Amino acid sequence: MPYDLTVNGQHHRVDADPSTPLLWVLRDHLGMTGTKYGCGIAQCGACTVHIDGTPARSCQVPLESAAGVNVTTIEGLSPDSSHPLQQLWVEMNVPQCGYCQSGMLMAAAALLSKIPNPTDQDIDSYVDNICRCGTYPRVRAAIHKAAAGSKA
Amino acid sequence: MGTMPNLSRRQFIVTAAAVGGGMALSVVPAEAAFLGTEPWAASDGLAGAEFSPWISITPDDVVTVRVATPEIGNGVMTQTPMTVAEELACDWSKIRAEFAPTSRDYRENGVYAPGNSPTGYFSGRSTSEDRMKLLLQVGASARERLKTAAAATWKVPVSEIGAKDSVLTHTPTGRTLRYGEVAAKAATIKLDVEPTPKPQSEWTLLGKATPTKLNNADIVNGSLIYGMDVRLPNMVYAALRQSPVHGGMLKSYDAEKVKSMPGVLAVVTVDPRETPGLAMKSGAPFGYGDTHARSAVAVIAEHYWQARKALDALPVEWDDGAGAQWKSTEQMVDAAIAALDKPSESIEKATGDARLIDSQDKIVEAVYVTPFSDQAPMEPLNSTALVTADRVDVWHPGQQSRQAFWVAADEAGMDPSKVFYHQTFIGGAFGRRIFGDDLRMAVAVAKKFPGRPVHTIWSREEQTRQGKYRPLVATKLRAGLDKTGMPAAFIAHQATKGHFPRLADTPYALGCIPNVRVDAQELPFHVITGAYRGPGYNSYAFMIETFIDECALAAGMDPLEYRLKLFAKWPDPGWTKVLKEVADKSGWGKTLPKGAGQGIAIANWGMNGKPQAGTTVGVVATVEVTKSGILKVHQIDAAFDCGRVVNHDAALNLVQGGLIFGLNMALNEEMNVKDGRMVEGNFDQYPILRTGDTPVVNVHFGGLSGHDRFAELGEPPAGPVGPAIGNAIFRATGKRIRSTPIRKHDLSWA
Numbered sequence: 055m056p057y058d059l060t061v062n063g064q065h066h067r068v069d070a071d072p073s074t075p076l077l078w079v080l081r082d083h084l085g086m087t088g089t090k091y092g093c094g095i096a097q098c099g100a101c102t103v104h105i106d107g108t109p110a111r112s113c114q115v116p117l118e119s120a121a122g123v124n125v126t127t128i129e130g131l132s133p134d135s136s137h138p139l140q141q142l143w144v145e146m147n148v149p150q151c152g153y154c155q156s157g158m159l160m161a162a163a164a165l166l167s168k169i170p171n172p173t174d175q176d177i178d179s180y181v182d183n184i185c186r187c188g189t190y191p192r193v194r195a196a197i198h199k200a201a202a203g204s205k206a
Numbered sequence: 207m208g209t210m211p212n213l214s215r216r217q218f219i220v221t222a223a224a225v226g227g228g229m230a231l232s233v234v235p236a237e238a239a240f241l242g243t244e245p246w247a248a249s250d251g252l253a254g255a256e257f258s259p260w261i262s263i264t265p266d267d268v269v270t271v272r273v274a275t276p277e278i279g280n281g282v283m284t285q286t287p288m289t290v291a292e293e294l295a296c297d298w299s300k301i302r303a304e305f306a307p308t309s310r311d312y313r314e315n316g317v318y319a320p321g322n323s324p325t326g327y328f329s330g331r332s333t334s335e336d337r338m339k340l341l342l343q344v345g346a347s348a349r350e351r352l353k354t355a356a357a358a359t360w361k362v363p364v365s366e367i368g369a370k371d372s373v374l375t376h377t378p379t380g381r382t383l384r385y386g387e388v389a390a391k392a393a394t395i396k397l398d399v400e401p402t403p404k405p406q407s408e409w410t411l412l413g414k415a416t417p418t419k420l421n422n423a424d425i426v427n428g429s430l431i432y433g434m435d436v437r438l439p440n441m442v443y444a445a446l447r448q449s450p451v452h453g454g455m456l457k458s459y460d461a462e463k464v465k466s467m468p469g470v471l472a473v474v475t476v477d478p479r480e481t482p483g484l485a486m487k488s489g490a491p492f493g494y495g496d497t498h499a500r501s502a503v504a505v506i507a508e509h510y511w512q513a514r515k516a517l518d519a520l521p522v523e524w525d526d527g528a529g530a531q532w533k534s535t536e537q538m539v540d541a542a543i544a545a546l547d548k549p550s551e552s553i554e555k556a557t558g559d560a561r562l563i564d565s566q567d568k569i570v571e572a573v574y575v576t577p578f579s580d581q582a583p584m585e586p587l588n589s590t591a592l593v594t595a596d597r598v599d600v601w602h603p604g605q606q607s608r609q610a611f612w613v614a615a616d617e618a619g620m621d622p623s624k625v626f627y628h629q630t631f632i633g634g635a636f637g638r639r640i641f642g643d644d645l646r647m648a649v650a651v652a653k654k655f656p657g658r659p660v661h662t663i664w665s666r667e668e669q670t671r672q673g674k675y676r677p678l679v680a681t682k683l684r685a686g687l688d689k690t691g692m693p694a695a696f697i698a699h700q701a702t703k704g705h706f707p708r709l710a711d712t713p714y715a716l717g718c719i720p721n722v723r724v725d726a727q728e729l730p731f732h733v734i735t736g737a738y739r740g741p742g743y744n745s746y747a748f749m750i751e752t753f754i755d756e757c758a759l760a761a762g763m764d765p766l767e768y769r770l771k772l773f774a775k776w777p778d779p780g781w782t783k784v785l786k787e788v789a790d791k792s793g794w795g796k797t798l799p800k801g802a803g804q805g806i807a808i809a810n811w812g813m814n815g816k817p818q819a820g821t822t823v824g825v826v827a828t829v830e831v832t833k834s835g836i837l838k839v840h841q842i843d844a845a846f847d848c849g850r851v852v853n854h855d856a857a858l859n860l861v862q863g864g865l866i867f868g869l870n871m872a873l874n875e876e877m878n879v880k881d882g883r884m885v886e887g888n889f890d891q892y893p894i895l896r897t898g899d900t901p902v903v904n905v906h907f908g909g910l911s912g913h914d915r916f917a918e919l920g921e922p923p924a925g926p927v928g929p930a931i932g933n934a935i936f937r938a939t940g941k942r943i944r945s946t947p948i949r950k951h952d953l954s955w956a
């Protein structure tokens with residue numbers, strides 16, 4: 055049965071099994087591959103999107119409950135990569151392989167919108183995504199720098 | 207290793223056709239050097255004036271550099287153009303990078319990687335000597351042709367032409383031409399002698415600039431295309447299940463049960479006995495032996511989740527085979543340790559007379575064990591293949607594209623000239639993606655469903671349980687200490703499956719200890735092993751550096767002083783420099799509260815028996831252990847010597863990442879076996895450190911010796927972290943860590 059979705063402000067109609075995870079709806083039915091599959095069990099955060107502004111692991115959100123909400127993916131974080139975190143991620147060479155970074159950015163962006171000036175502990179609890187390349191020190195530094203920049 | 211591609215003049219002569227193509231490429235202006243999200247999509251030939259298979263320049267000045275090195279996150283797509291630009295003297299913002307097609311290399315007889323050098327098409331190592339030389343020459347040769355073309359245009363001597371920022375200037379008159387304006391002419395020029403690249407002392411980019419990585423921009427908006435993101439017209443998805451006991455075979459399955467599920471198109475099998483093979487000599491750098499197909503069943507469906515659900519619902523029975531005899535990890539570890547009592551006659555290293563151990567003042571002896579571990583790259587294994595009657599196309603996040611190219615041909619039974627390999631970006635690899643066994647499985651599935659591209663995805667659980675793991679290793683080390691407390695002789699007995707002869711590749715076995723014997727034996731385990739960041743080294747660094755600490759203790763000496771004394775005889779000053787730097791910066795020897803401690807370790811990856819080679823990394827770990835045994839790693843300090851660095855920030859990033867990888871390896875990682883099957887399937891059972899678990903990591907550059915090499919930085923940091931932590935735990939608690947993962951040890955103390 056078809057479901058109506060709003061992703062990055064755009065309307066989509068998707069006909070798939072109601073239990074299909076939003077992750078695969080985005081990647082496979084809608085062709086938006088920025089949201090990544092890493093574990094499928096809410097462990098890694100590579101699939102993080104925003105649902106009505108709150109971070110969510112899209113591998114755990116079935117299609118039926120993604121209908122009628124506003125989904126934001128990495129492709130919609132900003133229209134032109136101008137989000138301060140995106141700019142700092144480039145400037146500070148945060149990514150290594152980059153595979154986890156869509157999820158990192160979505161988690162970090164959600165953190166900053168909730169807590170504009172996060173402590174290290176805030177970062178630890180909001181951005182607990184897995185990065186096998188070990189970019190954690192740079193992720194932390196970039197979030198702090200973004201927070202400092204928004205204060206200035 | 208290390209075959210230098212011969213830059214013959216032939217490679218700089220270009221065809222008119224390639225020149226003509228220049229107009230076709232329309233280029234968006236860019237503020238920085240750039241690459242496409244799918245840099246394999248270009249045809250085999252380069253757009254624009256092709257100076258060599260490596261480089262072309264279009265009329266709008268865009269310089270395309272071909273990179274024969276998969277990008278696994280270490281920055282080769284940026285480093286390679288940087289090296290070319292050093293000599294080309296072009297505007298960095300006009301550089302564009304794309305992958306050099308393996309398929310063209312085959313059809314043009316090794317234009318990118320002549321001979322069968324394993325370094326050709328091997329990920330990483332963009333700053334190895336042969337690659338640096340080649341890329342600098344590519345840039346210099348193109349620049350001289352541009353200058354010659356400008357000189358011919360103005361009818362002036364070449365010596366009067368200067369080249370800078372993609373502009374050619376006639377110095378006496380100040381006239382200028384852009385590179386793009388003379389590129390077509392320049393590409394046809396033959397020089398009598400190729401120019402010699404400038405000396406390092408005149409470099410302006412390498413060692414000076416730290417540009418942001420070219421693919422960052424596409425990573426941060428999600429547009430970079432990894433293997434997992436390949437989308438092709440008409441593409442279908444396959445979910446794969448391989449024999450849960452490695453080496454087992456599919457007994458039966460009931461496709462009828464799932465055939466009517468939504469989207470399901472087919473249920474297909476993979477049988478290792480059905481690999482057709484090629485009638486020709488293999489060009490696979492690592493051969494086919496490590497790439498065998500695994501017995502498997504796959505469901506093909508219109509969408510991935512449909513395939514996955516149907517696979518989960520599919521009744522399957524397996525014939526487990528011989529591997530089922532291994533009931534538990536303990537049984538395997540016991541077998542490995544028992545084997546150490548019957549040392550092998552297979553000698554890896556013998557110097558002097560190791561029997562002298564028994565006549566020394568003191569004997570130190572211990573057994574060390576490291577477990578099977580999975581590389582666990584964040585992007586699960588996947589590949590896409592389109593098999594038709596007359597050609598095979600594959601899209602693959604491969605770490606060694608030439609290897610994978612041949613494996614694909616072998617599995618398809620298709621002449622390599624009809625195999626088209628499209629290199630994608632890679633979401634981490636760490637050795638898991640070297641052999642091309644993943645691509646073989648995808649081709650084996652796709653050939654049962656010809657005519658449509660099949661994108662085969664390993665679930666995280668499938669990838670974790672169907673690994674090519676870091677091998678389980680047990681080693682007994684034994685040393686005799688002389689009257690001064692220094693080791694006069696040592697013996698190492700190793701037992702493992704999938705042995706990497708690396709233990710003796712350390713100064714201890716190469717002169718610092720006069721009498722040495724190292725032997726090794728293979729165990730009859732069924733678990734499939736392979737390369738894991740710093741193969742062999744990642745285990746032996748832990749063992750040896752813990753053992754040296756035990757020797758220092760027996761001698762009653764400080765572990766830092768002990769090592770400095772050992773390396774006094776070693777003709778590579780980098781070791782001492784690294785130790786001193788890391789000890790100094792970490793405050794080695796400072797008084798710490800009870801329950802806290804520091805540990806030190808040092809190791810080198812890549813020396814291959816020689817001083818002043820490879821990269822030496824020294825680590826000091828500062829830890830604290832509560833009385834109840836909870837470990838907190840407060841700080842990791844590291845110094846390293848890879849000779850010199852060409853990009854400070856890229857080096858820092860790699861060392862930081864490598865240390866954190868090594869930390870996780872030591873603290874957390876272990877794959878277990880139960881009734882022949884691999885137990886752990888996902889990150890809930892195979893834990894990976896997160897931001898909040900990561901200690902302060904300080905990387906110090908004062909250990910660099912300045913020796914004339916730019917050795918690699920990806921693998922070396924992973925080795926010494928574990929032993930530094932283990933040695934620190936000993937100092938904090940008195941408990942000696944002789945196996946990993948450390949999280950399994952009871953660290954409580956009174």
Ligand code: FES
Nearest residue numbers: 092093094099113
């Ligand atoms: S894929 Fe959703 S949390 Fe890992």
Ligand code: FES
Nearest residue numbers: 151152185186187
């Ligand atoms: S950058 Fe590779 S997994 Fe995070």
